[in-house]
Amino acid sequence: MSLKAITRGTLASVVSLATALGLTACTRDYTVAYVYATNAKNSPGTISEYGVDYQSGTLIPLTGSPVTVGKNPTFLLAAPSGLFVYVLNRDDSTVQEFAVQGDGTLSSKNTYKTGTFPTSAAIDNTGKFLYVTFTYQAGFSATTPGPGGVTIFPINADNSLGTALTQNVGVNPVAVVTSGFNHFVYVVDQEASPNATVLGFAQNTTTGALTPVAGTTITAGTPTVAKGYAAGVVPSAIAEDPTARFVYVTDRAANQLIGYVVQASGALVPMVNGPFATGLFPVSATIEPRGKFLYVANFNSFSVSAYAIDQATGTPAGSVGSGSTTVGTGPTCVTVEPALGLYLYTSNSLDGTVTGEKLEPHTGSLAGIQNNPFPASGTPTCVTAVPNGSHASQIVQP
DSSP, rough: HHHHHHHHHHHHHHHHHHHHOOOOOOOGGEEEEEEEEEEEEEEOEEEEEEEETTTTEEEEEEESSSSEEEEEEEEEEEOTTTSEEEEEEEETTTTEEEEEEETTTTEEEEEOOOEEEEEEEEETTOEEEEEEEEEEEETTTTOOOOOOEEEEEEOTTTSSSOOOEEEEESSSSEEEEEESSEEHHHHHHHHSSSSEEEEEEEEOOTOOOEOOOOOOOOSSSSEEEEEEEEOOOEEEEEEEEETSEEEEEEEETTTEEEEEEEOOTTEEEEEETTTTSSSSEEEEEEEEETSEEEEEEEEETTEEEEEEOOTTHHHHHHHHOOEEOOOOOEEEEEEEOHHHHHHHEEEETTTEEEEEEEEEEETEEEEEOOOOOOSSSSSSEEEEEESSOOOSSSOOOO
């Protein structure tokens, strides 16, 4: 346990004593992180902004929330520093940059064009490049289908985005992840079965450009033909563990989780004992900061599945006491706040809420936190979190 953790624990005790004595404590003084949820509306969309109470994980709406974004925001992610957030506005085909201010509120800085209908995004482990998958390249649309791609933005020192590079990566790229300890990028190409695939690339650390690794081929044409690693029927989301040894893909049609072992070349080898069962219609996956537990949001069963990751093989096993935890109606996205790694949140599109769960650090099981669920300002599509300043991650060290 770190000195910072001890200090916060002492402060928490003081707050508890004050409460017992009937004194009033300001919850915002103990905000450990901030949570942001995109909300889809015709025009404009919004982001709901919340502070995370250190002791309970309760979400407290920030003054001035929600903040306005572009048309139909569908995805957001935080910069590694936690000081900036990037939002994908699908119907504008843009990525919007926000600065996280001292009080946790978001301030819009710049907006940049992507390919048509962006779907997902990731930032590389150096914080130098933003990768945005999109549905159609220039000249193509739903009526004239063609290849999708990845817009690759260099990230400047002030977190603004530089001139973008575009690459073909398949017909329907829907999700992307970057490795934490090497320079590989993986893209989910949601083509019709049996062509649904995960594509693997090596990153040029100078330009951000992507080169297919062994097992992945990209053949230019109309449409682009992409071949990679088999990914079930309708792959929908992707996550990689913090050590960059294991990759996981959800398959929303077959209600399964597919695990891969990352090779030295960046190639992916399916786990021999997979795939693994999920709830109904899995659409999002995340791994908590220590890499011990994986969580999958199941849209149709209104639940989150929890898995303990075998640290030697990567095998995800149903976590003790939490095979499937009920959350809100129609969860679309799942995240774990990075400050303590103790609180998990889902955006729930069908009931317009965000749900919070407390993570048990030893088993990975989930328990509902106080005041659930938390109202959002529209139809929530995704959720992310940033720490409030510098914090010791994971107070409990098994």
